[in-house]
Amino acid sequence: MTDAVPKGQSIAGRVLSGLVILFLLFDAGLKLVSPETAIKYSPPDLGWPLDVPTMTMLGTLLLIPTLLYIWPRTAILGAILITAYLGGAVATHVRIGSPLFSHILFGVYLGVMLWGGLWLRDSRLRAMIPFRAGASA
Template sequence: MSYVAISTPLPRWQTLTGSVMSGLVIAFLIFDGAIKLVPIAPVTETMVALGYSGDPSLARGLGIMTLLIALLYAIPRTSVLGAILLTGLLGGAIATHLRVGSPLFTHMFFGVYLGLLAWGGLYLRSDLLRMLIPFRPSH
């Protein structure tokens, strides 16, 4: 089965809202990835508090991965792949916070909030994604 994207103009509010939501996700990912590239004390201390090694190369690897995911998410052609990879990254972060007993709404659910923002932004802007995941009113 093949899908043919039917290009219909989206309402301006929908495009703008989706773009702002996605922009916030991209900005967060760039910030998060960038601070992991530089071996600053808060990053190292947080990694150790979460049960990971204080080795700066681990943080750098996560930073590079986060920046690559941000790039994939930012490019329209690869944005769905970026969102899928971001979902995996956020799942790992949620599991880490669950394991160490972090506060529920501020730490563990932050990954859920960010994931909803990422997928919501794409959903508002993408006809194809709305075709693949249709939300229809019940009859």
């Protein structure tokens, strides 16, 4: 059904995906288990209400797609939903004028790692998004 993924490529993809998954689970878990801590360390000028219901909602909206990303059958759907979540984070930081490389682009860095890890470990995604040297239009 799908082509075999070279072992080294699969390991690299799993490591990259694992790092993203750990970060996202930590972020979602903190918002769900200890929303007061998430509120305490959130910048006050983000424009979001810094209260328990908002943190719980954001934690849930991150946890569900992260769990979908972990399961191979739904990994692409999870990646799409996480990308949307990260887009909201980028837009929030652009709106308030956060520093570019450390805050605004952090969501982009995570997104590149998220999709890069999935691309390395999933031959179906590589078939849909091929990177070829010397390809002509």
